[in-house]
């Protein structure tokens with residue numbers, strides 16, 4: 001993988017040195033949130049120690065530095081995603097980004113009889129905002145289903161794209177199964193039919209080189225904390241024509257040009273959607289995260305994670321009674337599994353005592369759990385900073401826990 005010294009990369013992450021319950025930490029929950037390299041922690045620290053001021057309002061030196069650093073982070077992120085900076089709305093994360101699309105784009109447009117298409121593998125963040133909009137507009141929601149592999153049934157999906165469909169909202173990568181959806185082709189099909197497309201890129205941006213312009217969608221949402229950045233950072237990319245046509249979502253300072261009691265002139269996008277003081281330090285940290293990921297190279301990160309995924313999948317398949325959910329042909333390094341005779345939460349709790357952090361539960365994807373007929377799964381998610389030894393420790397811990405559970 002590109003001659004990268006992965007041991008040195010791992011050493012960039014101070015938290016991974018720690019122990020839990022007296023055992024070395026094996027962190028396999030990066031799909032939930034990613035760990036942060038020193039460069040990101042230092043960028044946030046440096047901002048508060050040396051540059052802290054509000055953005056845009058002050059003419060003093062610190063104010064200028066803060067504004068330049070914040071806008072610099074937007075530009076870094078835009079380059080990373082291959083989009084224009086003036087089409088990138090900075091916000092608290094994917095949840096905010098998707099709500100922004102739902103409330104500012106969809107709510108004023110949808111009417112009774114219109115339809116929204118979602119897929120069964122969506123995170124609740126890409127379901128609930130659409131339900132709220134559907135309730136208020138009289139639009140209906142239609143669902144694209146999955147096949148046995150945990151891939152979208154594309155024929156059924158395209159069959160749903162009838163004239164009353166106004167918007168298709170779909171995840172790029174499933175946070176539960178790791179399924180990588182062919183979003184480029186799906187967006188092409190939707191666009192041909194005049195349907196606006198919204199892509200949830202939360203689980204894609206951390207793991208692969210992204211070229212949003214090439215996907216051909218209308219909206220693309222990301223969250224910073226899963227891509228080595230601070231919590232409370234994220235972005236919505238949207239085509240300029242949509243941003244210009246959308247009314248503001250939140251009102252306040254920063255998002256205006258002029259306020260009079262007779263009426264207010266809004267700022268241009270993306271600032272029109274960034275009311276109030278933003279998470280300045282967080283975005284400076286996210287800029288550092290993007291620099292960090294780029295210094296390793298997203299192609300190298302993807303290749304490394306694929307090696308870890310293959311290794312972990314093989315190791316897990318030697319465990320009797322362990323079932324991996326979903327076998328998509330293109331898959332990110334996320335493994336959902338169940339072990340016969342062990343509740344997901346019990347397994348995760350006992351693994352924690354061995355130092356192994358995995359997630360158990362519904363992963364904010366109830367409809368997907370219903371598809372598999374289970375209330376919960378265990379999920380191990382790998383990142384480029386994990387090691388093959390950690391996978392071994394994880395597998396050994398499962399064996400130990402199974403013996404404990406009898």
Ligand code: PMP
Pocket residue numbers: 031032092093094095096123125126171173174175200202203223225364
């Ligand atoms: N969509 C997907 C696919 C996710 O995995 C997540 C994070 N669990 C979200 C949306 C929501 O992201 P956030 O909570 O950072 O807004």
